[in-house]
Amino acid sequence: MPASQAPVLLYLWDKRTFYLSPFTEPLQLSQAAAMLLLSLDGDLSVDCAGSTLECRSALLPAGLDLTVDCRDSRVAICYLDVFGEDHALLAPRMARQQGAVHVALDDEAFWIERFDQLHCVSAPPEEIWQTLEALINPQDLRPLGYACDPRIVRVVELIKLDVACNQSIDFLAEHVGLSVPRLTQLFRQHVGVPIRRYRQWHRLFVTSVGVARGMNLTDAAMAAGFTDSAHFSHTFRSIIGMSPSAALAQPRGIRLFAG
Template sequence: MLLVGLDGPLQLQSAGAAICSHSALLPAGLELEVDSQNSRVAICYLDVFGEDFALLAPRMAHIQGGVLHGLDSETASIERFDQLHRQCADPEQIQAWMEELINPHQCAPAGFALDSRIVRVVELIKADVACNQSIAYLAEQVGLSVPRLSQLFRQKIGIPIRRYRQWHRLFVTTVGVARGMTLTDAAMVAGFTDSAHLTHTFRSIMGLKPSAVLAHAQAQRIRLFAA
């Protein structure tokens, strides 16, 4: 994901490194702590296959503890995110701005290639988010052994299949809330069996209770955008 502090720098702790920056690019699977220092933060979830990350990485000035930081268009990006936070932008406007931010020249990242087998596995997981297809089933669909699929998935996506499934369910829940559903209904659609299941998964990945982020988002000055 891409983090941008709108009112001041963010304090990040990762792999023993202490980082202070207004913008940070985080690879999948990285464990870290983030202190917003009471700043508003734009949190941008990038594409799962890593193309957005590959486009943004060369534009970051520094890397410490696995965190890339110091976006080349940082000042302009802060101004733009601030505008979007203050106005009622629609999903199409947000999508257009994100495309302009991530890939202004509409070019493919150097050396980046998708693996059609991993693309298919992700499609199968997304097709029925509430279903827990076994890794054996997914491997059979793409003609790989279970060990090879597990290895290739982690290599290409950055996290294990199970972790990706959990993350995608959180994403679907968040999109549901952004589109006006209650937190409970959105979680059910995403395949969480009950509130305890959602809370455990959310805390294990985000380090927060879902109610701290998704419940009464507007009252907490949180704006959720989903294309």
């Protein structure tokens, strides 16, 4: 089908999240996860820390505050793995860097054409996942020098085990044998954002998974630990850069999957 008639794609996996949609308004992002952007129809304008970059592809680490003007283009957004392995694999393949933002992916034109094709056929999740694997880690390698502290891995596991519960940082620190200041430092070092911000991000993910599996938005948000729909909407907008209705209630429809 023509791209103008293709639905929005939102596919959710535990390791990565993929979203492909046209964007008519700038995204005001407070990055809670690393992200790869590919604009399918024209240049993006990325404004971060007072500097502006024009590009078709951008790699953004967690922890940034920035504005992305998509200029009505369709944009493929891949939220990358929480521990930074995907980011470490992609960073050497970007042509240039300004501050923390990398731009111009190698073989950029090929990947833009590939995601355009996938959008036009409303590709199934399995094909999107295989394409992301081929894009991010075609040789199934671990990035040189990459390592994540197993204690931080365990803290993320504990947060995921009971997403609706606000386990205190003291509880998490004691569970992994760290002081609170050391846990706070290590978590931000390995994940890129504070524990509270990561918890908010994961609750957004869990809410979206609930919607994909048939729950209404309010019930899914409450089950994920949000106090009410207003709390969910505010968090969604502050992290994702748009309202939940703008992301999920598309006029051309949305193809939603949770793996």
